[in-house]
Amino acid sequence: MDDFYAARSGLIPPLPWSTFSPPFSDPASSDPSREAIFFQRLEVLSGFDAARQLWESPQMQAANISGGRWGGVQGSDPGSGSQAWSMLTHMNGRPMPKGGSGMVSTSLGRFIEAHQGTVLTNMPVVALMIEDGRCTGVECADGSRFRGRKGVVSTIHVKHLMQMAPSDLWGQAFTDSVEVWQPEMAMFAFHFALKGSPEYPLAGGGSVTGAEASIMERPESIFKLNEDNARGELTLEDYPLQIVHAAGYDRSRAPDGFSLLKIEGGMPYALKEGPEHWDAIKDEVADQVLDRYLRYTPNLTRENVLARVIMSPIDIERMNPAMWRGSVHHLDKRWGNFAPYRMPIPGLYQTGACTAPGGSVTGQPGRNAAIAILEDDGKTLAEVVGRG
Numbered sequence: 160m161d162d163f164y165a166a167r168s169g170l171i172p173p174l175p176w177s178t179f180s181p182p183f184s185d186p187a188s189s190d191p192s193r194e195a196i197f198f199q200r201l202e203v204l205s206g207f208d209a210a211r212q213l214w215e216s217p218q219m220q221a222a223n224i225s226g227g228r229w230g231g232v233q234g235s236d237p238g239s240g241s242q243a244w245s246m247l248t249h250m251n252g253r254p255m256p257k258g259g260s261g262m263v264s265t266s267l268g269r270f271i272e273a274h275q276g277t278v279l280t281n282m283p284v285v286a287l288m289i290e291d292g293r294c295t296g297v298e299c300a301d302g303s304r305f306r307g308r309k310g311v312v313s314t315i316h317v318k319h320l321m322q323m324a325p326s327d328l329w330g331q332a333f334t335d336s337v338e339v340w341q342p343e344m345a346m347f348a349f350h351f352a353l354k355g356s357p358e359y360p361l362a363g364g365g366s367v368t369g370a371e372a373s374i375m376e377r378p379e380s381i382f383k384l385n386e387d388n389a390r391g392e393l394t395l396e397d398y399p400l401q402i403v404h405a406a407g408y409d410r411s412r413a414p415d416g417f418s419l420l421k422i423e424g425g426m427p428y429a430l431k432e433g434p435e436h437w438d439a440i441k442d443e444v445a446d447q448v449l450d451r452y453l454r455y456t457p458n459l460t461r462e463n464v465l466a467r468v469i470m471s472p473i474d475i476e477r478m479n480p481a482m483w484r485g486s487v488h489h490l491d492k493r494w495g496n497f498a499p500y501r502m503p504i505p506g507l508y509q510t511g512a513c514t515a516p517g518g519s520v521t522g523q524p525g526r527n528a529a530i531a532i533l534e535d536d537g538k539t540l541a542e543v544v545g546r547g
């Protein structure tokens with residue numbers, strides 16, 4: 160249980176929950192640079208306060224805080240200071256799989272099948288098979304059972320996994336630790352198929368486009384999210400929006416003359432009327448968010464929208480129960496309170512966003528879990544994949 164709260168030494172260390180680190184020397188070194196000390200001190204502030212130190216222009220403050228929220232935490236919160244320079248990261252660009260993020264899973268599935276593995280989908284696991292105190296397999300909703308020769312590896316959300324075996328097997332310390340897990344601000348994702356593609360006018364004339372954009376008018380708007388989350392209310396005027404229109408670059412996604420638009424961001428999951436109230440209001444919320452977005456793209460109107468798929472925070476959880484309460488990173492990953500790769504029940508391993516260093520598409524939890532699993536099987540990663 161030495162890996163209970165953090166990654167084991169020798170594994171990839173957890174990233175800071177905000178992945179935007181400044182490109183300066185290590186402040187822990189014996190002779191840190193002036194810049195390193197300055198940025199280290201900025202990091203412990205909120206993104207809002209740090210942005211006001213760095214930028215005179217409210218537009219640059221808002222742009223960085225808005226883009227900083229993509230990592231799941233709002234820049235109103237202490238410790239989110241590095242969001243104040245999130246645009247530095249975004250200027251480097253972000254890798255996107257051709258065909259969309261789903262192609263990562265599809266390709267991994269093909270790799271498994273090409274190596275005599277089997278991938279079964281639409282098979283919800285409802286129980287862990289326990290024999291002599293050891294996890295030996297899983298039982299699915301249709302009653303089918305699958306036995307693991309050496310063990311079982313889970314990416315089921317740990318809050319759900321713990322319902323799948325007797326409570327006394329998890330141990331009190333682990334149970335207490337998971338009890339206090341908090342969801343992060345829930346996510347919404349509104350998808351639109353468009354005739355034409357978005358263009359943003361430039362102040363000096365002409366226009367610009369891009370694979371992603373971030374919108375928030377006023378830096379102080381970031382404070383609305385926590386207040387609304389506490390109240391279960393929505394204030395739609397100026398929430399930070401993440402705009403994705405990768406079809407402009409990846410022409411495999413839409414025919415010529417057409418494009419795709421995704422507007423996403425954080426909104427409260429638990430509305431004061433209950434999370435199911437999202438079903439009643441999501442189309443109207445999406446209309447308002449779309450209208451707000453269209454103010455920035457005068458070449459488009461609602462007439463350009465051919466079809467849409469509107470996913471509210473509760474829809475995201477319904478799509479994938481591991482996105483507990485709409486947390487696409489499975490939980491608020493700031494506090495380093497992750498599940499261990501070796502779970503308290505022998506033979507059961509956990510990977511994915513509930514383990515260090517948390518959610519996002521990094522591959523790091525998988526790699527770390529593989530190291531632990533191989534170690535228990537008397538092997539090393541280097542032996543199996545040819546490098547460490």
Ligand SMILES: Cc1cc2nc3c(=O)[nH]c(=O)nc-3n(C[C@H](O)[C@H](O)[C@H](O)COP(=O)(O)OP(=O)(O)OC[C@H]3O[C@@H](n4cnc5c(N)ncnc54)[C@H](O)[C@@H]3O)c2cc1C
Nearest residue numbers: 282283284314315348479480481487488511512518519520
């Ligand atoms: C709209 C949206 C946009 C995002 N944008 C980004 C981004 O730009 N960059 C980024 O890095 N990350 C992004 N993310 C977050 C990212 O997708 C997640 O952090 C990541 O997928 C977590 O990976 P994972 O393998 O741990 O779990 P998941 O991808 O959540 O996979 C868990 C799997 O377990 C399955 N499962 C759950 N319960 C059971 C059960 N009982 N039985 C069987 N199967 C079960 C689920 O169906 C799912 O297939 C986004 C997420 C969403 C929803």
